[in-house]
Amino acid sequence: MDIVFLARLLLLSVILIGLWGVLYKKNLIMKIIAMDIMNTGAISLFVLSSWQRSRAPVIADSTVKVATSDPVPQAVILTAIVVGFSVLALLVVYVMDLSRYFHTLDTDRIQERWKS
């Protein structure tokens, strides 16, 4: 089989594993780590889609045409990397604040104590 197809299947399964962690893990820190795994899978999927078994998209001479990787998915996903870092920092700090208030990280216990 094609190596690109196999890598794409691997990255899609990484995204699904991250989604499983976000949905079914009870600990909030584990949920955040699973969300970061999902983020990494999506970023790698974009990088894979620009990969063409060729060199980096830096053009030394604009008159000689050589095959390079596609720069568009890489430039698009650069935004997602920085925004992912920002969201991760904000989530970690918010979970720290929640745990100081509820003295636990378990979602079920937080739901119980939220009512009372």
Next chain:
Amino acid sequence: MRIPFDIRKAYFAAAIVVAVFLAIIPDTELGREYNAFLIAAKAGIPNTVTAIYLENRLYDTMFEVMVFSISITGALYFLKKENKFQLHDSLFTDPATIIIFRGCAMLSFLSACALAAVGHLSPGGGFAAGVAFGTSMVIQSLISDRNHLSNYLSMERPEKLEKSSWIFILAISLLTFSEIIPPDGVWGNLLSGGWIPMLNILIAIKVGLGTWALSLGFLDHKWIF
């Protein structure tokens, strides 16, 4: 509120359907190498990725650094709540560790300068340089005496500098949008490509200072140490 069935199973099934769809669609190769050459020739710089995110998608980058800024403000707000700060002495006092950390900080600061300066000619650019700059600053704050450091560098200084560098990025972006661009230099020269080297350096300063402010907030927090 009580949901009759487990909604998580529905989410997971929908995700599997989308993943199967993404796995079987073919990867088109249409007009890719042509795109890269067109973009590089239009922007006048060799690195096409930088050309896209600082010329074709400048609106996107402008508001992306604003998202970064706002999230750092929010994180520092949560960290500063209830005044749980304490300045500690230096975490590492072992002389061998201090020498190794100083070397690492120097190396990553030099690599940050190189990445920011030639980000439009080689792989690299503003965001990578910013992360390297922030790393060097965090290593330096780990080994230096924070009580001594806070005498001439307050905790709020990196955050304020970061916010003001966003104003400069906004001003240069507005200059680019109104087509007030310095003359193009020689292809592959250090001063070529209009405002792009300037924007690279400003983004590096902004991302580095933001990372440093956030890490100082985490380091000074009582909850961790």
